[in-house]
Amino acid sequence: MSNVCASTPPGGATHATPATVTDRPDGGHPPLRFAVFGAGAVGTYYGALLARAGFTVTLIGRPDHVAAIQAHGVQLLTAEGSMHIAVAARTEAAAVADADVVLVCVKSGDTEAAARAIAAHLTPQAVVLSLQNGVDNAALLSRILGRPAVPVAVYVAVGLEGPGVVRHHGRGDLVLAPFPQAPQVLAALAAAGIPAAVSDAVPQALWTKLVINCAYNALSAITARPYGWLWAQDGVPALLQQVVRECVAVAAAEGIVLDAAALDTQVQHIAHSMATQRSSTAHDLLRGRRTEIDHLNGAVVARARAHGLSAPANQTLHTLVRLLEHGRGA
Template sequence: MTESTAAIPADSSPAPAPLRFAVMGAGAVGCYFGALLARAGHSVTLIGRPAHVQAVQQHGLRLQTAVLDVQVPMSASTEASAVQGADVVLFCVKSSDTEDAARQMRPHLAPGALVLTLQNGVDNDERVRAVLHAGTPVAAAVVYVATAMGGPGHVVHHGRGELVIAPSARSDEVARQLAAAGIPTQISDNVRGALWAKLVLNSAYNALSALSKQPYGPLVQVPGVTRVIDDIVAECLAVAAADGITIPGDVQAAVRGIATTMPGQFSSTAQDLARGKPTEIDHLNGYVVQRGAALGVPTPLNHALQVLVKLAEMKGAAP
């Protein structure tokens, strides 16, 4: 399919009325975008863990960027029922929690509320759609942002911050609101390919960053690492081709560029392991392995990385 991608300029039209946003799974990604939306005048409710929610309720969310360090007042809750009344839900839970979180919020969604899946992996929108009531609009979003939690109620932004979202009945409206809030947003009819492009990036760097406990810049300076990354990417691209996926842009250039554009960034997998939390490796390298097995494409490097991260998870969970 020929890709069609339309950028939504921030100043293309007068600002429409504010929307009500809920962030289901208020980790670093959801908190960053939620903070920008709240600063732009939208009603935002973060749904997350108790310590984080308590900090936001007491002090607001601390948003720290290269040019800002501000407290952003907004609502916060530990309950999925807080999605009630939202026009848009930014669905930001870990991929392993997708079905459970969707079931929790299903009874509380307003009719016509758009659910945007801002997650790693390539099939979360399909998994959410299968759980929610028939007809609930769900659109996949590809997230390009480097963020981390600095503690409860504190999100730190390291770079980028754009979205690519799939078409839906409300995508144009929501994209304009996001762009007006300082979130560069595009609508693309090849979001699946864009999700795969990000999957390739994640598969190339996430496990290596986690296992070595190194950010991207120093990681690629180690002799032999770039060859390993090239071989990981080759496996991913072979699986994508066998699956009929058209990946937009120059994937190889994007992979090389990560280490220079975000040299100090640790992968989300590295952050999870450092906190002793389960990772999303089964939905990153593990997804490549799964599809490769189904399509008859060998993926030994991706399989090895998946297993090594699973072993590291066991070590982190040991008493």
């Protein structure tokens, strides 16, 4: 992420000037208005960057998170420092009503409910982007909304450290599937300092991300440890390699060709580049919330069965996380 501001006084918020012609590639569109439905760590991070650049943004999230943002703005913590960013925040789905672009950032298990909640409030021209884990969420949104939802592969390591407080650990780039309004949306993202590109290979990108999540999310949750620590333990690299191989076989059965060796390299790289990061599944378990494990390792297991394959490493990780969920009342 670029252009990180110096720390501002606690409770203060930076107010950017309105977005300029940089988000109007054809010179005729007014600045885009954004809404983020399901503003957790990921949604709040991107919404805050867009608001900092001067775009109209409304974050829609949990009451405690929204209350903190309404009072103090979003506190964004990065390696370079801390800042507070003023941004509108609401709790009701109707807050998407004026948005030109809606970022859906809910957990996979909440996708159907999210679609039904926002359907009646979207403008006819609104673009819906799915910034979610898993490989089926955009298709589910599209079916329920009756309009195309754009799948987006998200590459960012962020976490909530409290209501209204987001810590950025690394990266922040997006890869979007093609859609008619892509040039205007890409220009807006660029104006906000968000690296983004359009690609026909988003299905492969989403599967690749699914494989990485299957490798680390469950194991980080089970041990409550970060990626760097996990990689350093005896037997873990071999286990992660087995998880990757199972995922690659299932993807191939689904018509998605993945490079197993390249994925092994990515898994190892993440252990070093995101050494201090714990998975979102780990954070969910610590907070007593339901995880996305059914849509990660669980999805691989279900698809493996459908194709007459087995995925024992993924099945074991899925089962262990589900047991922890039940034990903690999630």
